[in-house]
Amino acid sequence: MAKIIVAAPPIPGELAPLLQLGVDLAARGHRITVLTGSRFRSAVENAGLAFVPLSGAADYDIAEHAVMPERLAAAPGPEQLNIDWINAFVNPMPDQHTALQELLAEDPDQYLLCNVLFLGMLPPVMGVPGRKPLRWVGVSAVVMALSSDDTTFFGPVPVGPGEDQVAANRAANAGFTAAMCPTQERMDQLLRELGATEPTPSFVDAVAVLPDETAVLTVPGFEFARGDLPANIHLVGIQPTRSAPDWQPPDWWSELDGSRPVVVVTQGTLANHDFTQLVEPALTALADLDVTVVAALGRPASALSIPIPANARVAEFIPFDRLLPKASVYISNGGIGGLQQALAAGVPVVVAGETEDKPANAARVKYHGLGIDLATATPTPEAIAAATASLLEDSTTAGNVERIAKVYAEHDALTEIEHLLLR
Known part of the structure; x- marks a missing residue:
């Protein structure tokens, strides 16, 4: 039996895979503590798992975020992505970090399984004083934005005869990283305020490469092929959906x-x-x-x-x-x-x-x-x-x-x- 902290932002699509993993790991004999937003207490406890609520900026309602005037006025693409990533993922990081440190102080003998967009473990990795779990595995419920010579977030860049595919992909990835500068700057600022001493990788790379291992919920044949995929990243498939036993067909x-x-x-x-x-x-x-x-x-x-x-x-x-x-x-x-x-x-x-x-x-x-x-x-x-x-x-x-x-x-x-x- 292992003691595992399962953590996720309070977003249904990000939490649901982690909650299912928690339930299934508990069925295999592991002791699970779920760390997420307070509005999901009943869902976690009804699943038979221990629950610890996030607080402060980490405990938000994504439905309210989705209709923020600032977000609705933003153009789809980098402008809206920066708003989403800063508010939903980066700003909650300090309070997520505090909550994780409290759990690890109570019992250092724990593993961490968290959504990759739950950033509470980044501070200790970047030199902020704090405990680390026995092992940290990130789970990505979304496709990879990870930089690669072979592709971009949106696929290999179309090139003409004789054009350099790698150079085109590198340029496009650099452009995407530059477009996400507001997110990067906000993350760097918060890490500095917490006492980070290490240089931070780009946001899109950090969430995937910093965990000990990262499991991406997809398969080859859906994700773009990357010959330079870091060794800690694994495409593990998806979780089967399960209807409630009491569901009645219409x-x-x-x-x-x-x-x-x-x-x-x-x-x-x-x-x-x-x-x-x-x-x-x-x-x-x-x-x-x-x-x-x-x-x-x-x-x-x-x-x-x-x-x-x-x-x-x-x-x-x-x-x-x-x-x-x-x-x-x-x-x-x-x-x-x-x-x-x-x-x-x-x-x-x-x-x-x-x-x-x-x-x-x-x-x-x-x-x-x-x-x-x-x-x-x-x-x-x-x-x-x-x-x-x-x-x-x-x-x-x-x-x-x-x-x-x-x-x-x-x-x-x-x-x-x-x-x-x-x-």
Whole structure:
């Protein structure tokens, strides 16, 4: 039995994989303490795990952050990413550090398993006085922004005949690092104030290369290949989703019997405050197709501003482990969790997103031929209809998705992460 601190920012998409890991590791006999935002106390304790709340700037509500006027006014891309990374990940670092030090002072004989965007362990690594755990494993729930001679965050830079691919990638990576300067400067400032004595790597590299080991929840064939990947970074697959044992299918569930294609559409659990961006255009676009549309809203159906078409079924929540095996196409704004679950289930994808990591996810879909990138967060119904109809007939994409689904099936993320943590 090992004593493991499981830590994550108070963001559902960042916490959920860590919480599932905590539950599964506890089932293997380890003692788990979860460190995250206070609003997740009941979720952690209901899972049977010990809970310690974050405080101060580390204990925030991401829903309030998502609608900050400053963020909404920012252009998608580096401007908005800097706002997100500073407020959600960098500013909480000192309070995360304090909370970790208190836990390690109580019991130094503990391991740390944390989301890579939980930065509370960076200060001691950078020379700030403080205890370190027996071993530190970072878990990345998002794709890698790590610098590489072989690629960028968005894939290898297109080059012409005779042009130097490595030079092009290096220049693009340097440009991305420069664009994220506000994040870097804020992180450096906070580390200096805490007493750091070591030079800090770039933010996008630090979160991956500083842990003893880093487990990325993805597979080769979705991530871009990197011949210079640091030895501490491992692609371990994804965690299987599990529906609650007491989940009851809706009355229309029997209609998903394979008699016609099922198209799933969702805007995820965070970027779903405006259904006119994707869900409503998709419902409109597919109303006349011979398909059954299932919209997983993440909010009550009353939030829709249009009538529900006759071929559509909507629900606030539908467990994807039940739904995706019935699907023929998955339409989303590119959130990494649902996107990879769809691919692991062998479902081609249509992606429409512009914020956070979504363009980088879409770039991987396009590069590996796993679906269609609409390259906008607000696609027209016509574009959605054309993409969906295309994928329903596209045997090449279907073959690519079938192959990557087998790669996902070859990985056991829990076992691989446990080995990285305790070896």
